Amino acid sequence: MFKRLTKAALAACVILPSIAAAGDLDEMTPEQLLPLAQKEGSVTIFSLSSRIAKIEKAFEETYPGVDLIGLDMSSTKQIARLEAEQQAGIHAVDVLYIADTPVVFTKLLQAKRVSNYVPPRVTGEIDDRYKVPLLAQRLSTKVLMYNEAAFPNGSPINNLWQLTDPEWRGRVLMVDPSQRGELLDLLTEIALHSDEMSKAYQAHFGKEIEVDPDVQGAGEQFIKDLFANDLILVPNSDVLNKSIGDINAKEPPVGFGTYSDRRDNKKEGWALQVANKVEPANGILFPAILTIADKAPHPAAARLLIDFMFGDDTPSGGPGFEPFNVPGDYATRETIAGHPDSVKLEDLQAWTIDPQKTAAARGRIADLIITLQ
Incomplete structure (x- = not known):
């Protein structure tokens, strides 16, 4: 019994710092999130775009030790799967990259199946209408x-x-x-x-x-x-x-x-x-939303991934956003320049x-x- 108690106490010593940090995750910088994400080891995202494969490669190169598992599926399938899993008590996905906001806002957000997260690094570079009730990464x-x-x-x-x-x-x-x-x-x-x-x-x-x-x-x-x-x-x-x-x-x-x-x-x-x-x-x-699933198993890695997908400080957004910096996609982050071959957003009818x-x-x-x- 003494050995079991000792092991439990040791486990608590390891777990408690993560739990204490969890409440502050929304305010952390990528540098602060990284060691926590590396302890978590992976992050899973449902993605409306097959371009998540390019993000997976770039993210893992930028943040070694965090395995990105990207699952390409339509918004309709994401909604159905998330509801079914959570109703069964399963919490396997961390991030949803999803559209169909009329359903997301009413069925997922109101039911608290997802929550909003805005990376502190970019919050001042995104118009308020794209930050609430959920964060839009781009317009599609x-x-x-x-x-x-x-x-x-x-x-x-x-x-x-x-x-x-x-x-x-x-x-x-x-x-x-x-x-x-x-x-x-x-x-x-x-x-x-x-x-x-x-x-x-x-x-x-x-x-x-x-x-x-x-x-x-x-x-x-x-x-x-x-x-x-x-x-x-x-x-x-x-x-x-x-x-x-x-x-x-x-x-x-x-x-x-x-x-x-x-x-x-x-x-x-x-x-x-x-x-x-x-x-x-x-x-x-329509907005393409990045949101965190309720009881995400890898909360630090989830936030690190969302921050990454808003790109770096170059005009193209760097490897975190370049797969989406194409004609016909429009970044919500104001520092990212529109693609030169794209109809300007204000001219798109x-x-x-x-x-x-x-x-x-x-x-x-x-x-x-x-x-x-």
């Missing part, structure tokens, strides 16, 4: 994309209502919004901008819109007409990008994708380009989502989509 997109090799004079679409014309029947693509929450957010945002969609209808067709009795407003009418025009739903962005962007395609479709996927044009043989001059908008801007308004409306749009599929 779901916008109309086209093939610039097939259409060298620019986008064939300058008004969203063109996508409902017979010319584009079966030639408009979208990842299934029931599988990717960002696409459901896109359709919800279109519905929320009913007045603008009504004006765009009149500009395109030369007459006032007549809204069917089973939908509410011009935005929902657009969604209905788009599905009726044989909108093609694809399983993932890889299929969408190849279908739209194939550099050898003669009459390629257009579709709602991620602007930053242009980064792979040369490697994949694509000719993806954003259709920016589109009335009333070409899609949406996309709506910025309001997560609260989107959350309140997306249930109706989800139900509408079910009736249209």
